[in-house]
Amino acid sequence: MSEIQFNSQITNEISVTPDAAVQLRGIVDNEDGVAGVRIFVAGGGCGGMNYGMTLVEQPHDRDCTWEGDDGLKVFVDAVALGFLEGVEIDFRSEGLNQSFVFKNVFANTNSGGACGGCGGASGGGCA
DSSP states (O other): OOOOOOOOBOSSSEEEOHHHHHHHHHHHHTSTTOOEEEEEEEEOGGGOEEEEEEEESSOOTTEEEEEOTTSOEEEEEHHHHHHHTTEEEEEEEETTEEEEEEEOTTTTSSOOSOOSOOOOTTOOOOO
16 A cells, blocks of 8 residues: 655645735744745634634644745644635735735636535525
């Protein structure tokens, strides 16, 4: 039986725009002992998946890693990567509002992001 090789290097599964990379690099550089940023996927249900980021002091053994030209490291666990494949992380600044934006989150999945009928108390699907 052959052993399956775990590929921990992210190449084109996700992308980070230059604006987002600059912002993330600035956040990482301002914190002591931080190795990079973790992208995570949570939730589900009618509202769809929730995407977020947190700082990482020590990556996990089974993390996949995307590394930018400036040394920025983005960590994603293998399960979350399946939901993130094809995503582009961007940064938007509109007046006082600044945020990271996940674009194309359903680019390489068979889901359009719509709920197939949640069966809530009203028996309805998603609004």
